[in-house]
Amino acid sequence: MRWENLSDGPRGSAGDAALFGADAVTTRTFDTPEFRGITFHEVRAKSIVNRVPGASRMPFEWTVNPYRGCTHACVYCFARKTHSYLDLDTGLDFDSQIVVKINAPELLRHHLASARWGGEHIAMGTNVDCYQRAEGRYALMPGIIAALRDRANPFSILTKGTLILRDLDLLRQAAAVTDVGISMSVGFLDEQLWRTVEPGTPAPGRRLEVVRTLSGHGIECGVLMAPVIPFLGDHPDQLRATVRAIAAAGATSVTPLTLHLRPGAREWFMAWLTHHHPHLVRRYERLYADGAYAPKWYQRRITRQVHDLAREFGIGPSRAGAARRIPEPRGTAPAPGATQLTLL
Numbered sequence: 001m002r003w004e005n006l007s008d009g010p011r012g013s014a015g016d017a018a019l020f021g022a023d024a025v026t027t028r029t030f031d032t033p034e035f036r037g038i039t040f041h042e043v044r045a046k047s048i049v050n051r052v053p054g055a056s057r058m059p060f061e062w063t064v065n066p067y068r069g070c071t072h073a074c075v076y077c078f079a080r081k082t083h084s085y086l087d088l089d090t091g092l093d094f095d096s097q098i099v100v101k102i103n104a105p106e107l108l109r110h111h112l113a114s115a116r117w118g119g120e121h122i123a124m125g126t127n128v129d130c131y132q133r134a135e136g137r138y139a140l141m142p143g144i145i146a147a148l149r150d151r152a153n154p155f156s157i158l159t160k161g162t163l164i165l166r167d168l169d170l171l172r173q174a175a176a177v178t179d180v181g182i183s184m185s186v187g188f189l190d191e192q193l194w195r196t197v198e199p200g201t202p203a204p205g206r207r208l209e210v211v212r213t214l215s216g217h218g219i220e221c222g223v224l225m226a227p228v229i230p231f232l233g234d235h236p237d238q239l240r241a242t243v244r245a246i247a248a249a250g251a252t253s254v255t256p257l258t259l260h261l262r263p264g265a266r267e268w269f270m271a272w273l274t275h276h277h278p279h280l281v282r283r284y285e286r287l288y289a290d291g292a293y294a295p296k297w298y299q300r301r302i303t304r305q306v307h308d309l310a311r312e313f314g315i316g317p318s319r320a321g322a323a324r325r326i327p328e329p330r331g332t333a334p335a336p337g338a339t340q341l342t343l344l
Contacts, residue, residue: 081264105143131161156181226257247313
């Protein structure tokens with residue numbers, strides 16, 4: 001990857017700095033094919049450890065997000081709405097206007113050293129992917145993982161990015177001193193669906209190779225089977241093939257999550273659906289008529305099918321607080337009437 005051909009934009013105005021919650025903003029573009037059309041806004045953030053709204057209902061309370069916006073460009077991403085807080089749109093701007101908190105590692109190290117910090121679990125990748133392609137240029141995660149390792153602070157990472165393997169040695173060092181949870185997001189195997197709905201991500205098969213590699217190096221890795229996309233990725237044969245592949249990769253758990261369409265993501269996803277699968281628009285309007293989430297009967301059906309398949313293929317049940325995995329819902333594998341995990 002070549003980074004010598006880059007251009008520096010003008011340093012942002014005071015208004016831009018206030019908008020991005022930083023002291024200053026530097027705008028950059030990189031003249032390489034993989035980043036053509038993408039603008040990076042480098043900021044020195046004022047804080048990096050964030051408390052999750054409604055944390056009492058969540059399996060984690062604290063998060064670290066070194067980026068805002070995501071070049072993975074998943075059309076369904078629930079984090080799209082957050083770009084509207086920056087006066088950017090939730091569609092193309094979310095995919096191409098990326099905020100980079102270049103001081104994230106030093107901010108985190110300072111936060112962990114504070115006498116007020118109690119060493120609570122920190123979740124990463126719950127908003128946008130910390131191993132999106134920008135991480136290959138900015139390399140913020142090694143410093144973040146090292147800071148957590150040095151304080152033996154438990155943490156988890158959820159990602160679609162194969163770049164996580166770059167940090168394998170750091171993850172092994174951290175796992176030797178604290179609880180480290182790694183989870184790969186793989187909702188389906190269909191390559192045609194992947195190319196249109198998750199165009200900036202590594203292929204599902206490559207993600208499962210990451211699971212296999214991590215497992216082979218003694219780092220347990222679960223799979224968040226998300227999203228299960230109604231009418232496109234939820235046929236019993238598709239679910240079976242996906243769970244079988246997850247099991248073959250050595251995943252320690254599989255947690256299904258059906259598609260949810262919050263404001264910001266809903267509009268973008270429905271535009272995508274109208275273009276690629278217009279015959280499904282009315283069915284989606286009916287299925288999601290009551291809000292962002294599919295009906296509970298649908299969620300329960302998917303959960304039951306996936307967990308039945310997980311047992312068939314020998315994947316152990318999810319356990320609350322299990323070491324070296326992303327936190328999951330309290331209790332064991334959901335009963336047939338249970339609803340699903342939501343991240344944020």
